[in-house]
Amino acid sequence: MRKEQADHNTLTAMQEVLQQYVPVIQSWVTEDGHLPDPYETTYSENYAPANAAAVLASVCHSGGDLGAGELLDRMLSRTVELLEDKQNVNPFCRVFLYHYSLLALLLAPEAERSRLLQRYGSALAAYEDDCPVVNTNCAALQWSMELFADALGLRLANEQLLRHRLQFIERAQLHSGFINDEVNEEESLDGMPIAYHAFTLFLLTSAFAVIEQWPSSLKASKAEAERIVLRGTAWLRQAIAPDGTFAMVERSGYQMFVWGAVTALLAATIQDRNDESLMSESFRSWLSYRHDDGTYSCTANHLPHSLRAGYEQYTHLNMYNLLGLSGIAIAARLLERRIRLGDSLLEAGSEKLQHHPAGASHAYIDYGSGYAFYRQGDDFFGCTLRMHNRRYTPAIQGFHFRLAGQKMPIAEPRLPGSTASAERAVQDGVWEGFLLLDQEGNVHYPNALSNAEAVPAEDGLTLISEGEWVRCSKTITMRNGVLRWRYQLIMKRPITSCQHVIPLVVHDGRHPLRVMAKEECLLLMQHDNRSYELRCDDASSIRMELNRSLLSASGASAQVCIHIAESLAADSVIEWETSCAIV
Template sequence: MERPIEAGDMATLSRMHEMLRQYVPVIRRWTTPDGRLPDPFETVYSENYAPANAAAVLASVCSTRSSQETSNSLSIMLERTVQLLGDKQGVNPFCRVFLYHYGLMALLLAPEADRSRLIGRFGPDLAAYEDDCAVVNTNCAALQWAMELFTGALGLRAVDYALLSHRLKFIADAQLESGFINDEVNETHSHDGMPIAYHAFTLFLLTGAIAVIERWPDEWLVSRREAESIIRCGMDWLRHAITPDGSFAMVERSSYQTFTWGALVALLAYSSGESGDEYGAAARDAFRSWLPYAHEDGTYGCTPNVLPHSLRVGYETYTHLNMYNLLGLTGIAVAVRLLERGVRLPDGDDSAATGDSHGLDNEAGDLAGLQAGAESFVDKHSGYAFYRGEPGGANFFGCTLRMHNRKYAPAMQGFHFRLAGQRLPLAEPRLPEYQEVSDRALRDGVWEGFAVTDESGVLHIPAATDNVEIRPSDDGFTMTLETGVLRCEKTIAVSDSGIEWSYALTARQPLRSCQHVVPLLVHDGRHALEIASLDGGGLRLRFAGRMYLLECPEAVSLDMDLHRSLLSVSGVSAQARAVVAGPLQAGDTVRWTTSLRPVTF
């Protein structure tokens, strides 16, 4: 479906054009004399697929304001892309999928004159390239589906319709009843990964093909409609995680990395309806959301903080500046093409099964008592729940129902907290190792929850890999976890006055100690946390010009740990620890409430 561009979109489109143009000198500065594009701060996994994404960004710039210099840079990046595609010993197959996909996308984004010239130069190599990558995950299937269409749209070779059907079926099979797409699926196994970032990325990859292919032969339309159905169901799920500050709630693998920004902007540009509905406004907010993370050199923070790139705060090992900046900007280039063409996701009757009118999984609990305007969405299949206190999401948070395969966050973990639409000095969660849960989780981890030590000295945290019981309340969720060591009932409540974490923990065997840990954001590269102990107990916090009180009346002590962690995407963090009880005998119950409240002094 296409519609004329609106005034609000036109202003955003103009800013997007300018932003992409401003990145051309960055690409030029990164390019070595022999045409490589290494990461400025790393040697391992350094260049990877960055040249192909650079080509996509440069092609988008050429289509709106071409210059000989930009056109030459585009040629250099495509030449490097083709070189890397030919290095089957040195470049792994999944990396080559990215190179091929985005190299072809660059040709489709380029103006006709550049496209013809570049196809004449690189077309034979691209047409002869054989993809030897197994379907290693869902986003791989989406990349392969799109690049098969790209080769046909460019006239490089005929489309393999059996491959198109197989790739889309692979994605559809990974899409849960709720609409969520689990990325951690390959051709032989399905793991309980459930990364929200890659749910959005898979939707983006399907959207990207629809954005850049202008002529769809009749025989391609069945595949397009199937892709639109997957996107529509996936966006039904994702809307529960989107907040008005231009972001969406994420946890698990690759949360809040730069590429998720570009993916969201494109998805929202594609999902806005005939009259520029809330998705249209959300697309403008999403585009602006990452602009504050610009560095003086023209690059953007790979994670939403402004700490130096070389510190890698919140990075995962495969997150490099060149790759993720350029992948994020490719999302902006796709959004540009969607807005320019007026391409929008058509309405359909195949929405995801998201329960009743509140979007609540019918198995999750009774809606009675939910206040007017509040929305609770519980998806036991993906293991996530979202609370929105009122229309517009002024008070909001997400929550994990279980610990997923890679164990990046505990069960019952709140994330993406918003009070009156404002962020708080709470660090987004991240555990240090997904292979095991150990004492490092308490020392280095960034998370909120109980930490108890049994008589043998073993640490126990909320590490359940099955869903906890959950029921919604007027202002959040109440969850129950039962193990052989303890039973814990936890309530997370969010209101205009602050956040409360309330616990009732019953020991099922003797315990030496019980603590409550809360992750505080110490520094995001721009703002530092100032903290002081109050005479009556509790901590006074000052961050980014706002004041807060962190209190736990039942605690024996409440202090901030001296250790600092670089794991969280929010920035440098530290744990506030409330010692609430110990020792406990089997059958003993301890109750406490920890609150974080904005205050005025």
């Protein structure tokens, strides 16, 4: 298929998805023009009206009005009301409201934009941002909205502010290209959320999508932002699995808004047919999570919205559905305008930045961000090298397993968070790793805050971590349809028991897990019309716990506990291998 035809097909599909959402937005709007979440009361409306405006403006632009023009007017009216309500709407929320309302105007067709500017232009021009730079995505929002106001003729961009915001983001970008979101004006913390790395890049890219004429005085800012995005996207591509899905842990991992962000970034950096295919697969990856009422799951499962499976505290249906779809609106505009980041830098004589296509190497290790990724053909997984400061995921933790192109019935990891005790992390958390019980009854699991040593292994990665209680060598491999975990533990202190814990998805809202203990060391499993064997010949027993967790974005999950050993003295060495095979 020719490139232009492939782009056209995906663009048309994106426009149809956005058009199909107009009745959903209409169903949410109250008589007084508010847009509350249908399932929540706390933090309910937030910045949803401005996101809705961006989606509706894109629909108007593509010619599929369906009442979108009238709704767009109502959403901008509500957005202006919220911007003026500084007593009840916090400054960071107003940053989103202002950014996305301006973005909506730039996405709208010219005649509609002129009409709306006549009505709301004065209020938007007079608005003064009073939000400090609370994190890196905040800086990206503020950089873009300054440019949007200039492009709409509301006021001239503050070049000093633009420089400050980009410098802020540059300082948060590691040598590898990863952008740490957990940075403010006073400090930088070891948060490293992968989702917000992608979102920050997306916010910068949105400006390239909708601003058609850049004043000469702003072209240096544009070029530097483009370099930041290209470096960051090169990192991001290491985290994209062969099926177009995106591997994430930490804050907001696997929330719907990242789907739109990553699809847009892939659309902006297409270089060949493989890139076109990856972008198309990324776009289509979330469409299966559409509910009968037209909404989408906020996290990657088919469970009801009201169960909030895998949600952050601030995740709501209206906000994250509309935020994700506004990302698709930007992707559509990038495809329509055939924008390819990096081309302008080449024309300016700059050195072309390394592309790092997905699949370029088997192992990618980044000690700065604390992540590693393995890819070989259709086999893929990510891994944490350390526990980050919010403590959402243990150290040396595999995630996003794709074996022979298949999504495994292993739940994406998630711990209760930094304020939870070790006992609660073990009991309520969703994670894979060793679990030790000491003679005082205390539990120990891989919670090192410093990086493990990561070494590429044949068909996988070896991770070596040392803590107060144990030295661990863990190898994760994939080969011929078999996922293997191999452990060697050297005890530094006596322990009373050692178990290997693995989280299984027992229900994703559509597919139940059927499991049967065939032998003491073997579980037979069926999930989504596929069969698996979970085996550990070095264990004395394998059992699946009765407790269920909704912490993981994968759905409802349960821990499998594999009993390895009891009563080990200091300096004891214990080894075992657990495998999960497609049968």
